[in-house]
Amino acid sequence: xxxxxxxxxxxxxxxxxxxxxxxxxxxxxxxxxxxxxxxxxxxxxxxxxxxxxxxxxxxxxxxxxxxxxxxxxxxxxxxxxxxxxxxxxxxxxxxxxxxxxxxxxxxxxxxxxxxxxxxxxxxxxxxxxxxxxxxxxxxxxxxxxxxxxxxxxxxxxxxxxxxx
Ligand code: RB5
Numbered sequence: 001x002x003x004x005x006x007x008x009x010x011x012x013x014x015x016x017x018x019x020x021x022x023x024x025x026x027x028x029x030x031x032x033x034x035x036x037x038x039x040x041x042x043x044x045x046x047x048x049x050x051x052x053x054x055x056x057x058x059x060x061x062x063x064x065x066x067x068x069x070x071x072x073x074x075x076x077x078x079x080x081x082x083x084x085x086x087x088x089x090x091x092x093x094x095x096x097x098x099x100x101x102x103x104x105x106x107x108x109x110x111x112x113x114x115x116x117x118x119x120x121x122x123x124x125x126x127x128x129x130x131x132x133x134x135x136x137x138x139x140x141x142x143x144x145x146x147x148x149x150x151x152x153x154x155x156x157x158x159x160x161x162x163x164x
Contacts, residue, residue, distance in 0.1 A: 022047075031080070041137070046073065063094065078120055081124070084123040098117045098118050105138050113145045
């Protein structure tokens with residue numbers, strides 16, 4: 001059993017190592033710098049693109065990263081588009097995955113601790129390179145807290161509803 005700063009028990013999770021990484025055309029200039037930052041910290045990265053020219057459609061990369069989480073090829077995912085919002089909307093359509101856009105270091109920590117997020121989504125147009133790297137690092141180092149598990153169970157129950 002592990003405990004957080006408040007002395008509450010938290011679920012033990014194996015150390016996050018393998019990352020699924022996906023970006024759209026808005027992140028071309030920062031993509032390699034973010035990857036280098038993470039590789040220096042010994043994370044293994046599977047990069048799903050985008051590596052074409054011109055522009056692309058962010059849902060294609062959200063789907064690939066979400067699949068890597070569901071098939072357990074990756075421990076956590078990182079998605080970057082212009083705002084992080086399109087990527088999170090698309091990834092959250094995939095049953096079994098929780099993706100969250102984070103706008104500061106606090107939300108990067110909380111989506112892991114409270115929301116059990118598998119994937120962090122960030123905005124290349126709304127965040128500095130340094131801000132993106134720091135948020136990813138905080139997200140990867142934060143662990144889910146057991147006291148929130150009832151809420152996550154309810155989210156999983158909602159996923160089972162096919163239609164009204
Ligand atoms: C692409 O122009 C832009 O819409 C996309 O990167 C993202 O910000 C969508 O949420």
